[in-house]
Amino acid sequence: MARRGDGIYLRGKTWCLDFRHDGQRYQERLGRNINKTVAREIAQVKRAAILKGEAGIGRKKKDIKFDDAAKLFLAAMEELIKIGKLRPKTVKSYRENIVQLKKSFNGKMLSKIHPFLLKKYRLKREKARIGFNREMACLSRLINWCIKEKKFEGVNPTIGLERFEENQRKRALSRDEETQFLAVASERLRTIILLGIYVGLRVKSQILHLKKSDINLTGGYLIARSAQAKNKMEYTIPLRKELIQPLKAQMARSRCEWVFTKKHDPTSRLKDIRTMFETACERAKISNLKIHDLRHTFATRLVTEGKVDLITVMELGGWKRLDMVKRYANPADEHKVKSIESIQFTTLFTTPENPEVTELPQAVENKSVGT
Numbered sequence: 001m002a003r004r005g006d007g008i009y010l011r012g013k014t015w016c017l018d019f020r021h022d023g024q025r026y027q028e029r030l031g032r033n034i035n036k037t038v039a040r041e042i043a044q045v046k047r048a049a050i051l052k053g054e055a056g057i058g059r060k061k062k063d064i065k066f067d068d069a070a071k072l073f074l075a076a077m078e079e080l081i082k083i084g085k086l087r088p089k090t091v092k093s094y095r096e097n098i099v100q101l102k103k104s105f106n107g108k109m110l111s112k113i114h115p116f117l118l119k120k121y122r123l124k125r126e127k128a129r130i131g132f133n134r135e136m137a138c139l140s141r142l143i144n145w146c147i148k149e150k151k152f153e154g155v156n157p158t159i160g161l162e163r164f165e166e167n168q169r170k171r172a173l174s175r176d177e178e179t180q181f182l183a184v185a186s187e188r189l190r191t192i193i194l195l196g197i198y199v200g201l202r203v204k205s206q207i208l209h210l211k212k213s214d215i216n217l218t219g220g221y222l223i224a225r226s227a228q229a230k231n232k233m234e235y236t237i238p239l240r241k242e243l244i245q246p247l248k249a250q251m252a253r254s255r256c257e258w259v260f261t262k263k264h265d266p267t268s269r270l271k272d273i274r275t276m277f278e279t280a281c282e283r284a285k286i287s288n289l290k291i292h293d294l295r296h297t298f299a300t301r302l303v304t305e306g307k308v309d310l311i312t313v314m315e316l317g318g319w320k321r322l323d324m325v326k327r328y329a330n331p332a333d334e335h336k337v338k339s340i341e342s343i344q345f346t347t348l349f350t351t352p353e354n355p356e357v358t359e360l361p362q363a364v365e366n367k368s369v370g371t
Contacts, residue, residue, distance in 0.1 A: 008036070008043045015039035017046055026050050061153040064146060066105040066113065070098045072151070073142045089205075097138035100131065110143060110152045118161050129164035136161060171288060172297040173197065180284040188260065189276050191246040196294025197301075198240055200317045203291050208270055210259040212251050217244050224318055235318045299325060 007019035008030065015030040030042045077094060080086035104121055105113055118136070125132035136158050146152035173181065178197065182190050192207055199222070201207045206224050215222045220239045239247070250259050255266040262268045273291070281289050299317055302308040308316075314325045 006040055006043060007047070008039050010036075010039075015042075017043045019047065021051060061111070062151060063109045063111045063154070064151050066108050066110060067102060069110060069142060069146050069151065070102070072149075073145050074098070076145065076149075093134065094138050094141075097135045098142075101135055101139060110146060111154050113139075113143075113157055115157045115161060118157055122162070122164075126164075133163045136163060170296075171290070171293045172300040173286075173289070173293065177284070177286050177289075178297075181280060181286060184283040185280045186276070187246070188250065188263070188270075189273060189280060191243075191250055192260065192273060193294060194243055194246060196291075197297050198243060199237055200295050200298035201237075202295060203273065208260055208273070211257050212254070212259060213257070215239075215247060215251070215259065217248055220244065233318050233320060235315070237316060237318075 008015055008017050010016075014032045015034060015036070017026070017028040017030055019026055026047075028043075028046050030039045030046070034042075074091065074095060077086055077091045081088055081091060104124070122132060125135070140156060140158040143152065143156045143158065147154070147156065181193060185193060192203060195201050195207050196203055201210075201224060209225070210222070211225075214225060217239075220241065221236050222239055223234065223236050225234055247259065253266055254261045256268070258269040260270040262270055277291055281287070295317070299313055302313050302316065303310070310322060310325050313319075314322055317325065319325050
């Protein structure tokens with residue numbers, strides 16, 4: 001801890017300087033086997049040199065404008081994509097966040113983006129809470145990168161900044177909704193929906209990237225490749241027999257390596273299903289359903305209907321951490337009611353409304369008298 005007074009202290013046979021200035025702690029070794037007077041003189045020189053640098057009299061601390069830092073940061077992230085250390089989707093997210101951040105911080109030096117300014121920014125973005133959290137995560141990584149690359153000498157202002165609490169979605173398809181949904185969906189969309197609900201694959205990054213070589217219809221399994229998986233995991237998952245024929249039909253229709261292709265061009269991979277998904281929801285009169293909720297339904301049903309333990313759910317869904325599984329495996333309200341009612345109820349005594357038993361069991365009476 002920092003010392004009071006002149007800030008010098010003796011540690012063994014070595015004199016040291018320990019003091020704080022403007023929230024920053026400085027520690028220096030002054031010398032071994034010297035007396036206190038000499039140590040104090042050396043401390044004055046070192047303290048002056050430190051304060052001189054802080055005041056900008058000597059060497060100035062490295063600083064950089066936010067927009068210049070953002071340009072360099074994004075260029076570095078693009079290089080990471082090329083060597084496979086970062087996903088293109090992540091860099092796309094960084095770009096979107098930086099566009100928003102520039103509205104408030106463009107032209108500012110990083111040293112001028114202090115915690116108080118970020119608190120004001122937080123108030124400004126209160127109606128876009130998730131957006132604010134993503135923007136601060138991006139800003140934090142940008143500044144840390146600048147510090148690491150020695151383009152900025154300062155403290156990351158996002159450290160300790162309070163983020164907004166994010167509500168976890170708890171939407172899963174009911175059995176009736178599934179029936180309605182499948183009834184109005186095309187054969188191609190229906191197969192995608194079934195893979196989401198009964199295999200648990202992510203639609204955009206896994207199902208739409210499925211190759212024919214990833215599916216073994218004879219063995220009844222498919223492989224989720226690491227290049228497609230969100231967390232870079234590669235895992236094998238069993239296929240229900242009901243999915244064999246739909247997949248076989250899609251693979252026969254395709255004229256390329258991909259399983260799911262465009263409607264009027266079987267030689268090109270299908271890249272997005274948002275429009276057809278939303279149209280099907282509208283026709284089936286299903287509200288508040290998102291594409292990722294298919295995967296949520298998969299995990300929820302494994303837990304509530306299959307009574308599957310969370311470790312197995314994690315392995316089947318390709319999740320890396322158990323806490324990620326808990327987000328998805330939310331028991332529905334009707335399942336909670338059924339779970340409570342499944343506990344065998346033993347009547348220890350009755351009320352006058354039940355004429356069949358008019359007194360307590362003898363063993364219970366004797367015990368009561370004994371006490």
